[in-house]
Amino acid sequence: xxxxxxxxxxxxxxxxxxxxxxxxxxxxxxxxxxxxxxxxxxxxxxxxxxxxxxxxxxxxxxxxxxxxxxxxxxxxxxxxxxxxxxxxxxxxxxxxxxxxxxxxxxxxxxxxxxxxxxxxxxxxxxxxxxxxxxxxxxxxxxxxxxxxxxxxxxxxxxxxxxxxxxxxxxxxxxxxxxxxxxxxxxxxxxxxxxxxxxxxx
Amino acid sequence: xxxxxxxxxxxxxxxxxxxxxxxxxxxxxxxxxxxxxxxxxxxxxxxxxxxx
Numbered sequence: 162x163x164x165x166x167x168x169x170x171x172x173x174x175x176x177x178x179x180x181x182x183x184x185x186x187x188x189x190x191x192x193x194x195x196x197x198x199x200x201x202x203x204x205x206x207x208x209x210x211x212x213x214x215x216x217x218x219x220x221x222x223x224x225x226x227x228x229x230x231x232x233x234x235x236x237x238x239x240x241x242x243x244x245x246x247x248x249x250x251x252x253x254x255x256x257x258x259x260x261x262x263x264x265x266x267x268x269x270x271x272x273x274x275x276x277x278x279x280x281x282x283x284x285x286x287x288x289x290x291x292x293x294x295x296x297x298x299x300x301x302x303x304x305x306x307x308x309x310x311x312x313x314x315x316x317x318x319x320x321x322x323x324x325x326x327x328x329x330x331x332x333x334x335x336x337x338x339x340x341x342x343x344x345x346x347x348x349x350x351x352x353x354x355x356x357x358x359x360x361x362x
Numbered sequence: 363x364x365x366x367x368x369x370x371x372x373x374x375x376x377x378x379x380x381x382x383x384x385x386x387x388x389x390x391x392x393x394x395x396x397x398x399x400x401x402x403x404x405x406x407x408x409x410x411x412x413x414x
Contacts, residue, residue, distance in 0.1 A: 210368050
C-alpha cells in the first residue's frame, strides 16, 4: 500500500467505484498524510489512549498540547506502547532552560519519559508543546521508538521556558497498535489536545 | 476503582470513537518517576539516570 498517483481526468469521465476506491479511499487510507484522531479534553483525564491504530501507514506522528492538574509547576509525560507497562523502555532527553543545558536517561524504564508538561502551579493558560515521530511502526522485526521535541512554559520569568529533545525505544518487535499517554502525577487538564497522524511511504 | 478516567480513542471503525472509561487502580502510576522541581534559576530534570 501507499500513494497511488492520480490520473488526469477529462471532461465527461465518470467517477466509478473502482476509481473511488483506488484514488480516493485507497490514498486516504495509506497514500496521503492524514489525521487519524484528534481529541481535546473537555474534562480531566488521567490517560489519553489511542487504540486500534490502523496498520496501513508507513509512519505515525503525534502532536500533543498538554497541561496537568497536579499541584506542581510541571509534571512528566509518559508514553507507552501496546499497553505494556513493564520495564521495557529506554529513553534519553536533553534540555535547555535559560542558559543551562542538562540531560537525563532512563534504562529499563516503565515508559518513555519527558518533563515538559506545565501543571496547576504554572502560569495560567500555559500548555506544553510536543511532537513525536514514530517511524516504521508496523514492522515486526525490530524495536519501536520515537524521536521528538518538547517545550513548556511554566512562568513568565527567566528559566520559565523549557525546551527538550527526546527519544525513546520499546524493547519489543511487535507492530505498534496502541499509544497511551499519561502523566507522572495528576490528570491531563481540560483543554489538553492530542492529534495522531498517519504518514504515507 | 478510582475516580480517574482514561479517554480511549478507538480507531477500529470508520470514525474514531471516544469513550471515557474509569481507570483501574492497578493501571495508575506504575513505577512513575519522581520529578524534582527545579529551584529558581536551576535547571533540573531529576537525577540523570533516575530509575524510572
